Amino acid sequence: MLLKNSARFSHRLSNIFQPVSVIPKDAEIKRQDITSKSQRLMLELGIIKQASPGCFHFLPLGVKALEKLTNLVDEEMKRIGGQKIIFPTLTNSKLWEISGRLETVSSELFKIKDRHDHGYILSPTHEEAASSLIASLSPISYKQLPLRLYQITNKYRDEIKPRFGLMRGKQFLMKDMYCFDVDTTAAKQNYDQICNSYDNIFKKIGIDFIKVLGSSGTMGGELSHEYHYKADIGEDKILTCPKCSYSANTEISGEKQCPKCGNQSIEISFGIEVGHTFLLGDKYSKPFKATYLSSNGKPEVLQMGSYGLGLSRILAAAVEVLSSEQEIRWPPSLAPYNVIILPPKRGSKEEQHLKDSNAVESLYARIEEISSLKNNVLIDDRIGLTIGKRFLDAKRNGYPYIIALGKKITQDPPLYEIVNLDKNEQLYLSENSLLDYIQTHASSSSSSGEASAISI
Structure with a gap:
């Protein structure tokens, strides 16, 4: 028989848990709630399964694609000296009080209390945790810098209306890196190097992307860039100047003309944000008293950067950009x-x-x-x-x-x-x-x- 020895193969389609389904027009899950083709295709083809609004099971094919993306990111982070750690998912609310963000982004936070009535946050990001960790060891030696710590973990955000499947959910997988430097010059050099590393990651994924000036928002800091995949369902508007190649989120530059050269013949497109970098300065390190011992023996406040990649969002956005309405398409780098x-x-x-x-x-x-x-x-x-x-x-x-x-x-x-x-x-x-x-x-x-x- 042709496949008489096929039991020795670990990769046989009949062994894969892939609950394929077609969502009919009169389905209990209203089709209008499925607002992107990537969401529909990934649900119908058994790559993900909705657990509750904004939360999804990753099924075997989805996990395999996500592992490929994770490995690609790990390789690039190690290449630039990134050290992988894991911060606690639960962050003490007092840390967010110190940074001042407990109130400014309060509506997006999942807040819980333990049996002792101590408050915690299901972390959407870990600037406070990273600063607190370094502060607990301060002052560290300038010889240990730059320090580049990153993790790949689930994050949580209380979205008012989750949509687009994995692209805007309550739980999402994120790669976030926190870097500490001796001064603003070193921090900017580090920032540029890590942005170049992100360029490499997106080039290896294999889908055209655009890097633009972004708003620092509640994160703060003096410089920010966003990485986008262009797509009609994108929630960000991107201004691009064909004359001088300037690109920015319209949140910071409007939609009338290029703020760099004044050209009014600009292009406006929609983008899915898949990465964001921030040069934070001492916004977090100063209130947490995260310091280093300089070469002259004096303690100095550390300069900080934060660098995020939405891995589960990248996966969905890649499918969104490449697929037709009826057939899924993967970049070869991420195909299960x-x-x-x-x-x-x-x-x-x-x-x-x-x-x-x-x-x-x-x-x-x-x-x-x-x-x-x-x-x-x-x-x-x-x-x-x-x-x-x-x-x-x-x-x-x-x-x-x-x-x-x-x-x-x-x-x-x-x-x-x-x-x-x-x-x-x-x-x-x-x-x-x-x-x-x-x-x-x-x-x-x-x-x-x-x-x-x-x-x-």
Whole structure:
């Protein structure tokens, strides 16, 4: 039998928990509440499942995509000397009183009390916690600086109206980094380096993005940048000047003319914010008394920066930007699986032709030998279904490379059908040519994105 040894494969479609569903027009969940195609597709294709308004279960395919994004971020943070830590989810309310933010953003905070009537916050961000940690060790030596601490954890915000699925929820996964420097010059140099690192992350993801001047808002500080994916459902308005390439959120520069060169022929587009960086100065370090011991032996207040990436939002925004209304599309860097193999239907002449061979097992193993595709190959072992039906399913799920063992597999030499969704290309190749094709195309697209950046 064609898949007689398939039990040894960990990546078989029949083993994946993927509760696929279609939301009918008269569904209990009103379709008007599903306000983005990414939300609908991720729900229908069993990538996420709503638990309550603004909160979602991540199912296996969603987790696998999120792990790819997390690994990509971890690699880049380690490259620039970031040290990974985990702050407590519960932050003592007194810390937010010290910073003054307990009142200014009170309506967005989840506040709880323990049995001793002590107040806590389910943290939406950790500037206070980071400053408090460093202050408890102060003064640290200038030789320990710059200090770059980051985490990837769930955050919580009491959204008045959660919408767009993962893009605006009550619980979300965020990467946040807190950096401490000796003075404003060093802090600005650090800021520029980390912004460049964020540029690298978005280029590796592989979707065109735009970096703009942003508002510091309740975070405070003297400089702020936002990273956006352009999309019609974006909640931010972005001003771009084609004359001098200036870009900014209209919150800080209006919509009439370019504040840099005065050009009135500006472009206004909508963006989904997926990253935000802040040069905070001593806004948090000073009230918390977070200091360092300078080279002259005197304690000085630390300068601070905060750098956030909305990982669950990036995932949804990527799907939103790339997908059609009916079919999901992933950037290769985040696709749960990059290659799916479709064996012949049970009882077909193609299966009979291959019954004494290990064509599927051999192909699977050889593709997995490609370093960038290790753990990224899936077999659709539902051989009771036609290849055509499974192909449509694979296409709707957005697997970048679909390989079918169809009618031409009986030829001499046998030919495999491969469809490259990104290039909308269909080819019939021998096994060696197929492997060369995947090696060339899949490896390059999954290891280094081809995104372009528009920035100020």
